[in-house]
Amino acid sequence: MEETAAKPRRSGGGGRQCCICHERRPALKRPKTLEQICRECFYAVFEEEIHQVIVENQLFKPGERIGIGASGGKDSTVLAYVLSELNKRHNYGLDLFLLSVDEGITGYRDDSLETVKRNEVQYGLPLKIVSYKDLYGWTMDEIVKMIGLKNNCTFCGVFRRQALDRGAALLKVDKLATGHNADDIAETVLLNILRGDIARLSRCTSITTGEDGPIPRCKPFKYSYEKEIVMYAYFKKLDYFSTECIYSPNAYRGFAREFIKDLERIRPRAILDIIKSGEDFRIATSTKMPEQGTCERCGYISSQKWCKACVLLEGLNRGMPKLGIGRSRGLNSNQMKTDKPTSRTKSIESKQCGSLDF
Amino acid sequence: MACNGSACQSGCYKKGDELAAPEEGGAAAASNSNSNSSSNGSGNNLCVKCKVKEPFTVAGGGGGEDGRFCAECFRSNLFGKFRHAVTSNAMIGPTDNVLVAFSGGPASRVALQFVHELQYKAQKNFDASRDRSLPVFGVGVAFVDESAAHLPSSDKAMDQAIEDVKSLVLELSPPAKELHHFPIESICSGDSSDQREKLKEVLNAVTDATGKEDFLVHLRMLALQKIASENGYTRVVLGSCTSRIACHVISATVKGRGYSLPADIQYVDARWEAPVVLPLHDCLAQELNMLCHLDGLKTIELPYEPQSTINSLISSFVALLQEENPSRESTIVRTAGKLTPFAFNRIPEINDTNVPLATRRRQKRSSLKLNGSISSESFCPMCYSPLIQSKVQALDTPEASKTNSYIFGSSCCSSCRFQILPQDPLCMEHFYSHLPPPLVARASSGNAHDIRSLREHIQDYLLLDSDNEQ
Numbered sequence: 073m074e075e076t077a078a079k080p081r082r083s084g085g086g087g088r089q090c091c092i093c094h095e096r097r098p099a100l101k102r103p104k105t106l107e108q109i110c111r112e113c114f115y116a117v118f119e120e121e122i123h124q125v126i127v128e129n130q131l132f133k134p135g136e137r138i139g140i141g142a143s144g145g146k147d148s149t150v151l152a153y154v155l156s157e158l159n160k161r162h163n164y165g166l167d168l169f170l171l172s173v174d175e176g177i178t179g180y181r182d183d184s185l186e187t188v189k190r191n192e193v194q195y196g197l198p199l200k201i202v203s204y205k206d207l208y209g210w211t212m213d214e215i216v217k218m219i220g221l222k223n224n225c226t227f228c229g230v231f232r233r234q235a236l237d238r239g240a241a242l243l244k245v246d247k248l249a250t251g252h253n254a255d256d257i258a259e260t261v262l263l264n265i266l267r268g269d270i271a272r273l274s275r276c277t278s279i280t281t282g283e284d285g286p287i288p289r290c291k292p293f294k295y296s297y298e299k300e301i302v303m304y305a306y307f308k309k310l311d312y313f314s315t316e317c318i319y320s321p322n323a324y325r326g327f328a329r330e331f332i333k334d335l336e337r338i339r340p341r342a343i344l345d346i347i348k349s350g351e352d353f354r355i356a357t358s359t360k361m362p363e364q365g366t367c368e369r370c371g372y373i374s375s376q377k378w379c380k381a382c383v384l385l386e387g388l389n390r391g392m393p394k395l396g397i398g399r400s401r402g403l404n405s406n407q408m409k410t411d412k413p414t415s416r417t418k419s420i421e422s423k424q425c426g427s428l429d430f
Numbered sequence: 431m432a433c434n435g436s437a438c439q440s441g442c443y444k445k446g447d448e449l450a451a452p453e454e455g456g457a458a459a460a461s462n463s464n465s466n467s468s469s470n471g472s473g474n475n476l477c478v479k480c481k482v483k484e485p486f487t488v489a490g491g492g493g494g495e496d497g498r499f500c501a502e503c504f505r506s507n508l509f510g511k512f513r514h515a516v517t518s519n520a521m522i523g524p525t526d527n528v529l530v531a532f533s534g535g536p537a538s539r540v541a542l543q544f545v546h547e548l549q550y551k552a553q554k555n556f557d558a559s560r561d562r563s564l565p566v567f568g569v570g571v572a573f574v575d576e577s578a579a580h581l582p583s584s585d586k587a588m589d590q591a592i593e594d595v596k597s598l599v600l601e602l603s604p605p606a607k608e609l610h611h612f613p614i615e616s617i618c619s620g621d622s623s624d625q626r627e628k629l630k631e632v633l634n635a636v637t638d639a640t641g642k643e644d645f646l647v648h649l650r651m652l653a654l655q656k657i658a659s660e661n662g663y664t665r666v667v668l669g670s671c672t673s674r675i676a677c678h679v680i681s682a683t684v685k686g687r688g689y690s691l692p693a694d695i696q697y698v699d700a701r702w703e704a705p706v707v708l709p710l711h712d713c714l715a716q717e718l719n720m721l722c723h724l725d726g727l728k729t730i731e732l733p734y735e736p737q738s739t740i741n742s743l744i745s746s747f748v749a750l751l752q753e754e755n756p757s758r759e760s761t762i763v764r765t766a767g768k769l770t771p772f773a774f775n776r777i778p779e780i781n782d783t784n785v786p787l788a789t790r791r792r793q794k795r796s797s798l799k800l801n802g803s804i805s806s807e808s809f810c811p812m813c814y815s816p817l818i819q820s821k822v823q824a825l826d827t828p829e830a831s832k833t834n835s836y837i838f839g840s841s842c843c844s845s846c847r848f849q850i851l852p853q854d855p856l857c858m859e860h861f862y863s864h865l866p867p868p869l870v871a872r873a874s875s876g877n878a879h880d881i882r883s884l885r886e887h888i889q890d891y892l893l894l895d896s897d898n899e900q
Contacts, residue, residue: 265679266751268761270768327754331747335684338740339640341848342684349688352818354770 147251176211641849
């Protein structure tokens with residue numbers, strides 16, 4: 073696609089038309105390319121680009137059951153809406169479901185879940201909600217009370233990943249689709265460079281991950297700008313919950329996000345360029361990469377003896393909130409072996425992943 | 431999960447060590463104890479290396495390095511990093527003629543100083559030795575004068591700066607070093623006023639501010655290579671330090687140059703006729719600044735206006751991160767160091783029997799480290815970065831309309847095509863016609879590097895010295 077130069081050419085005086093249809097008056101400047109286009113053309117080009125991403129990357133197969141990770145936020149709401157639309161328009165032949173995770177954050181998650189329940193009705197997609205309280209016995213509020221305001225994103229992210237997989241298993245879906253957008257992926261690439269995580273750096277730009285695990289997941293919005301998703305939701309008047317997580321201001325990701333916002337102002341295409349760089353990185357074969365195995369405690373996928381969720385959970389339950397945070401010595405070899413976790417409780421919390429129907 | 435220094439608030443083992451009681455002073459007591467007490471808390475400090483002297487401090491705090499080393503150990507630690515980089519990468523051999531690129535800033539000032547000290551020692555050894563078997567490498571200094579690109583006309587501050595550079599280089603003898611004051615427009619063709627015109631035309635054609643800045647960097651390297659080839663230099667030394675390399679890692683990522691990034695951040699870059707070496711690769715800008723301050727090394731500030739570009743945004747971003755965590759720059763460079771380098775990221779093998787065997791062996795050992803590196807076949811003529819073969823564009827327009835400027839443009843990488851080359855075909859024609867000859871030559875001559883590396887392979891079996899049969 074032909075990228076425009078940093079400064080778009082302005083037609084002198086009046087008579088400005090949409091760059092694409094040349095009929096209607098432009099209603100917006102497209103964040104990705106700075107083209108001045110009308111609403112209808114924006115909808116069309118936005119939806120068409122996503123359709124191309126789905127087709128070129130073969131994200132779905134006809135007859136598949138797809139779980140859409142739905143938080144009630146703009147990305148997942150727009151994802152649910154657009155996937156529904158494209159499924160009908162292009163006959164993907166998919167069975168779509170909404171899957172939501174309740175982390176137990178009062179004033180944030182309980183409100184956004186109301187939005188998802190409305191989405192269920194509005195888009196006619198069946199909804200399943202899984203909660204941290206049921207799965208792990210802890211809400212994020214309780215976790216933050218114990219560990220403070222730093223590193224809570226670590227807990228939430230690790231727990232959510234497993235929660236989505238378990239919810240997907242309950243729904244019996246073949247694949248998960250999440251609303252990660254271009255800005256998210258660009259931030260992650262930068263973050264992994266800053267934090268020295270070469271293993272993640274090599275994986276984070278893949279549009280589909282976990283193909284060798286129980287539930288593969290894909291990111292149809294990989295090349296869609298966050299601003300454009302917001303614009304789409306705004307113009308289409310989609311129902312979504314627009315507040316940031318109350319615990320997010322302290323996240324390290326904030327650095328990368330601020331930087332990318334500034335970058336986007338100078339050169340919008342830089343976001344896609346970061347993703348391209350991430351895709352083109354060649355990792356030296358001599359670099360030690362983590363080996364994939366299973367968790368001894370719960371059977372979930374893990375590169376260490378215990379999966380991260382089990383390690384964190386153990387830390388919480390034993391009143392050792394720093395367990396699993398930062399560089400650990402012998403964490404996964406010594407301490408864990410001595411304790412035998414009980415598996416007699418009725419809740420789903422300690423049920424082995426292997427015992428759930430995949 | 432990667433843990434990085436002070437940002438992580440875990441109570442992991444590191445903190446425990448640091449709270450150990452500090453050692454008391456006294457030379458005898460200090461030299462007796464073998465325990466490694468790491469950096470102590472405030473008060474009762476001793477240099478962590480010699481444990482004899484007190485560490486120096488900088489008013490207002492020097493960040494990570496503050497209060498750890500005494501001045502001498504700090505200096506020797508820094509010089510040690512330099513020397514280690516030079517020897518383990520076979521950067522400077524006794525028969526080499528080394529051109530040090532000097533910008534006036536602290537990093538290149540330290541590079542110049544350290545190279546001078548290395549040469550001085552070698553000279554002393556040479557004078558003292560009986561058989562005089564090991565020659566001393568030569569050193570020259572290059573100052574690329576970019577005032578034509580930044581300043582409207584001749585500027586008093588600039589003239590003064592040039593005088594300062596001259597006197598600085600004069601002081602760095604014995605051994606004496608030649609200074610090459612090279613105005614950047616000299617790489618263009620024509621007489622001196624033609625050259626200034628062409629440079630201005632070509633720079634004005636680049637509308638993107640970041641593109642213009644990067645373009646100037648490419649021209650700078652062309653200038654250095656020209657000085658090297660016209661004066662018989664075999665190496666170009668840049669003062670690029672860890673901090674600068676960290677910024678380059680981010681900037682390459684942000685410009686979509688992830689494939690070619692590893693080429694620019696290794697110790698050695700042998701894409702060029704005179705291989706470029708980075709002996710200060712492992713030194714932080716902060717350390718180099720501190721050394722200039724400690725030793726009174728004179729730096730020269732050039733009267734250029736700072737531009738607001740992506741590069742400057744990145745510098746402030748990295749500086750912010752470094753403030754938040756003093757090991758951030760090193761982490762960035764170490765991460766990028768895990769990307770596969772290219773075959774040209776090592777000094778080419780020396781087959782000259784006049785070069786001492788020890789030198790040839792050492793060079794061979796250093797090049798073995800880069801097994802499994804990628805060998806690329808084509809380069810962008812503008813920035814000379816390696817191109818992914820599958821993405822090299824097929825020229826699908828009819829032969830007749832393939833002008834030279836069109837061919838040039840299509841063989842450039844996508845980043846240069848976006849930020850440097852003019853979009854309009856007429857502007858592109860104009861731009862191309864004013865480009866310095868060495869740049870233009872790159873596009874048509876194919877790959878000098880590739881031919882060289884092919885030749886290296888079959889060198890032993892060639893009977894004739896030249897390639898006359900071509």
